[in-house]
Amino acid sequence: MRRRPLTWLIPVLATAAAVTVTVVVVPDGAGRDPDGRTAPAAHGERPAGKGKPDARDVVLAVHGGAGTALDRDKTTPEREKAYRDGLADALKAGRKILDKGGSSVDAVQAAVQRLEDNPLFNAGKGAVFTADAGHELDASIMRGSDLKAGAVAGVKSLRNPIAGARAVMDKSPHVLLSGEGADDFGARHGLRTVTQDYYWTQARWDALMAAKEAERGGKEGRGGTGANGGKGANGGRGGEKAAAGAADAPASVADAQSKGTVGAVAVDGERDLAAATSTGGMTNKLPGRVGDSPLIGSGTYAKNGTVAASATGAGEVFIRGAATSTISNLMEFKGVGVATAAYEVIVKRLPGLGGDGGVIALAPNGEFDAPHSSPGMLHGYLTKDGKIVTKIFPDETPPNS
Numbered sequence: 001m002r003r004r005p006l007t008w009l010i011p012v013l014a015t016a017a018a019v020t021v022t023v024v025v026v027p028d029g030a031g032r033d034p035d036g037r038t039a040p041a042a043h044g045e046r047p048a049g050k051g052k053p054d055a056r057d058v059v060l061a062v063h064g065g066a067g068t069a070l071d072r073d074k075t076t077p078e079r080e081k082a083y084r085d086g087l088a089d090a091l092k093a094g095r096k097i098l099d100k101g102g103s104s105v106d107a108v109q110a111a112v113q114r115l116e117d118n119p120l121f122n123a124g125k126g127a128v129f130t131a132d133a134g135h136e137l138d139a140s141i142m143r144g145s146d147l148k149a150g151a152v153a154g155v156k157s158l159r160n161p162i163a164g165a166r167a168v169m170d171k172s173p174h175v176l177l178s179g180e181g182a183d184d185f186g187a188r189h190g191l192r193t194v195t196q197d198y199y200w201t202q203a204r205w206d207a208l209m210a211a212k213e214a215e216r217g218g219k220e221g222r223g224g225t226g227a228n229g230g231k232g233a234n235g236g237r238g239g240e241k242a243a244a245g246a247a248d249a250p251a252s253v254a255d256a257q258s259k260g261t262v263g264a265v266a267v268d269g270e271r272d273l274a275a276a277t278s279t280g281g282m283t284n285k286l287p288g289r290v291g292d293s294p295l296i297g298s299g300t301y302a303k304n305g306t307v308a309a310s311a312t313g314a315g316e317v318f319i320r321g322a323a324t325s326t327i328s329n330l331m332e333f334k335g336v337g338v339a340t341a342a343y344e345v346i347v348k349r350l351p352g353l354g355g356d357g358g359v360i361a362l363a364p365n366g367e368f369d370a371p372h373s374s375p376g377m378l379h380g381y382l383t384k385d386g387k388i389v390t391k392i393f394p395d396e397t398p399p400n401s
Contacts, residue, residue, distance in 0.1 A: 050343035058368035064378035065260030066358035087380035104266035104274035115262035122260030127280025129208040138294040144273030144302035151294035152182040159192040211284035263310025273308035291315025297325035313357010338363040
């Protein structure tokens with residue numbers, strides 16, 4: 001049999017070679033700032049990836065919510081101290097557990113519980129109001145060693161919803177209990193209960209009134225677009241009236257952070273990961289609304305070998321994007337580091353679904369990252385040598401980084 005000449009392959013190979021050269025030849029240093037990080041993308045382009053974590057040797061981290069950033073020029077020393085102390089106190093509570101050889105699960109619960117007791121944050125004592133002027137709180141916790149998890153949603157009488165989530169994980173065959181059933185379950189297991197007025201703060205009430213006014217067509221500056229999208233309910237001016245009219249009491253400045261969900265992540269001496277999240281939800285939310293915070297894989301996730309993550313932001317978007325479990329999956333199945341995975345989800349993917357926010361993400365080797373697409377995110381971390389770092393201003397936590 002006569003063989004066909006192979007000269008026809010030459011043009012094809014030449015074309016392939018030309019295409020390959022075009023793809024891989026990139027000017028050295030293009031798209032990077034002087035520190036080697038990827039520079040911000042131009043308008044309309046997708047941001048480039050991030051490879052470096054924010055910190056290393058971290059054993060515990062907390063967040064106090066993503067949203068409108070505190071303005072350094074307008075923040076008094078007293079107000080700054082209140083926020084930094086709130087984050088630091090939570091880290092110290094978790095450190096006490098870890099220093100005694102305790103578990104990461106106990107550490108994140110202790111840290112979140114401290115934040116729930118602080119009216120600065122939208123969880124527990126400082127929870128926002130629903131549309132009918134009530135309070136419905138959500139929380140979840142997860143252990144990375146065996147993927148055990150517990151959560152409560154829509155609770156109205158548990159002083160510390162994170163304790164309710166822990167009880168569900170440890171003392172029930174379930175993952176999530178909601179509403180009256182969750183409240184009753186917590187009470188039966190000895191958890192502290194309160195009446196609804198315990199959660200009341202002036203700043204949160206003023207935020208609700210501003211959102212109601214916006215719904216009636218009030219000025220945008222007094223609350224934005226109301227319950228379902230924007231500046232009053234979920235985006236950031238609801239507490240201006242209280243913050244401007246009072247001095248610097250915690251309750252008067254709480255709404256400077258419009259998405260003040262709280263959370264914690266930790267790794268213990270056994271290299272076991274854990275994560276926890278707690279929130280009061282959205283100002284003026286419909287009664288019965290459940291966000292991402294109590295949903296495993298959306299607001300909270302922990303898996304040994306990959307990541308412990310707690311999210312904050314536009315809850316519906318984080319649910320639809322399965323935010324925290326996706327970070328873990330990218331690390332496990334794509335083999336990327338924690339910074340690359342968290343950046344991919346929070347900065348590159350979720351904004352395309354219509355919302356912003358942030359996440360604290362901790363790998364078992366202590367690499368930590370806190371990317372956010374919102375203007376700011378209150379957070380802090382503890383390193384294994386005992387150093388505590390808190391970040392509350394935009395220049396400390398620039399968005400999309």
